[in-house]
Amino acid sequence: MTSEPALSAGKVLRNIAGAVGDVRVFGGPGRYLQGPGAIDLLGGVVAPFGRFPAVIGDRQVVTMLRSRIEASLGAMALQPRFGVLDGEITRDAIARLSQGLEGATLVIGVGGGKSLDAAKGVAMTLSVPTVTVPTIASNDSPTSAAIAIYDDNHVMIAVDRMAASPVCVLVDTALIAAAPTSFLRAGIGDAISKKFEAEGCMAGSGVTPFGTRPLLTAQAIADRAYTTILNDAEEALAACERNEVTDPLERVVEAVILMSGLGFENGGLSLAHSLTRGLVRARGTREAIHGAQVAWALLAHLAADGWPDEALRELMSFYRRISLPVRLEDLGMPDPTDDEIEEIARLTMTAPHLANFATPLTQAAVAAAIRRVEVVAGSA
Numbered sequence: 001m002t003s004e005p006a007l008s009a010g011k012v013l014r015n016i017a018g019a020v021g022d023v024r025v026f027g028g029p030g031r032y033l034q035g036p037g038a039i040d041l042l043g044g045v046v047a048p049f050g051r052f053p054a055v056i057g058d059r060q061v062v063t064m065l066r067s068r069i070e071a072s073l074g075a076m077a078l079q080p081r082f083g084v085l086d087g088e089i090t091r092d093a094i095a096r097l098s099q100g101l102e103g104a105t106l107v108i109g110v111g112g113g114k115s116l117d118a119a120k121g122v123a124m125t126l127s128v129p130t131v132t133v134p135t136i137a138s139n140d141s142p143t144s145a146a147i148a149i150y151d152d153n154h155v156m157i158a159v160d161r162m163a164a165s166p167v168c169v170l171v172d173t174a175l176i177a178a179a180p181t182s183f184l185r186a187g188i189g190d191a192i193s194k195k196f197e198a199e200g201c202m203a204g205s206g207v208t209p210f211g212t213r214p215l216l217t218a219q220a221i222a223d224r225a226y227t228t229i230l231n232d233a234e235e236a237l238a239a240c241e242r243n244e245v246t247d248p249l250e251r252v253v254e255a256v257i258l259m260s261g262l263g264f265e266n267g268g269l270s271l272a273h274s275l276t277r278g279l280v281r282a283r284g285t286r287e288a289i290h291g292a293q294v295a296w297a298l299l300a301h302l303a304a305d306g307w308p309d310e311a312l313r314e315l316m317s318f319y320r321r322i323s324l325p326v327r328l329e330d331l332g333m334p335d336p337t338d339d340e341i342e343e344i345a346r347l348t349m350t351a352p353h354l355a356n357f358a359t360p361l362t363q364a365a366v367a368a369a370i371r372r373v374e375v376v377a378g379s380a
């Protein structure tokens with residue numbers, strides 16, 4: 001074994017699979033813990049990985065949880081160091097944090113997506129395992145090996161991938177329930193698309209983020225994420241509004257963080273996520289949270305896939321019940337012009353996941369799907 005950087009191990013895995021053709025890969029976190037008070041189990045979870053864990057979070061989260069984390073780690077005789085993330089996840093920010101935390105035996109990310117991505121980036125730089133402790137459930141990044149990298153102008157420039165998934169994802173549902181409901185609603189939006197993106201990937205010649213054809217397991221998981229959301233999202237959001245942990249909330253958090261993450265990493269992304277390439281740059285929609293963009297984008301994905309108006313209307317009425325966006329106006333773009341729709345479609349065509357749609361797509365077909373969603377939403 002050579003001591004190659006962790007990133008290239010991921011590439012090697014892709015190359016091996018590509019070279020032998022039909023090898024398929026399933027990857028996921030080593031452990032997943034979920035429940036109220038789970039954060040107090042952190043010490044026991046990380047103790048096997050060495051005595052010097054690093055903890056990375058934004059200032060607010062570190063202030064809120066530091067003493068609890070220190071108590072849990074201290075009970076296992078661990079000596080943590082804390083790194084505070086200020087601002088964007090740039091390559092420079094990751095390098096700076098890594099320098100300050102050299103010698104860490106493991107990196108724990110606590111907080112929202114940026115804190116978890118920073119922890120993953122530092123873990124990758126230091127070649128040590130990572131543990132994610134999401135305090136909101138706005139997307140499935142805690143489960144995934146992906147790291148979104150930005151430049152100083154807040155533009156995403158790359159998605160890096162760790163060679164290994166987090167060794168543990170620890171979700172304290174009391175923290176999730178106490179966080180603003182809008183985050184959980186966004187997480188639902190991010191998760192609801194995964195069934196259909198995986199289906200497209202499987203039906204065509206698509207590949208997962210591992211670069212391989214999907215196994216059936218991911219489809220089964222993504223399907224269950226979808227039905228869980230249909231059955232439980234309304235009650236889960238109501239519970240979150242009351243800051244209360246209930247069974248529906250537990251099930252929806254599992255769908256949003258675990259099932260959605262396993263579903264996309266092993267089942268593949270497709271048109272719905274490709275559309276976010278356009279939405280993150282377009283008027284108004286660029287301000288919308290990722291999960292809201294994905295929820296709306298799923299409607300265009302299904303329109304492009306030939307769903308009849310009636311089926312689209314039914315899904316839209318579910319969206320309306322849980323306040324997910326059905327029109328571009330709901331995403332922040334009232335009265336979209338033809339040029340604006342074309343530009344979203346043009347940028348969508350640059351996304352690599354687009355090749356995971358069941359049939360080849362053109363820019364005109366994507367633009368037509370967006371227009372159809374606008375029309376159906378207007379008539380619903």
Ligand SMILES: [Zn+2]
Binds near residue numbers: 140190290294
């Ligand atoms: Zn997503």
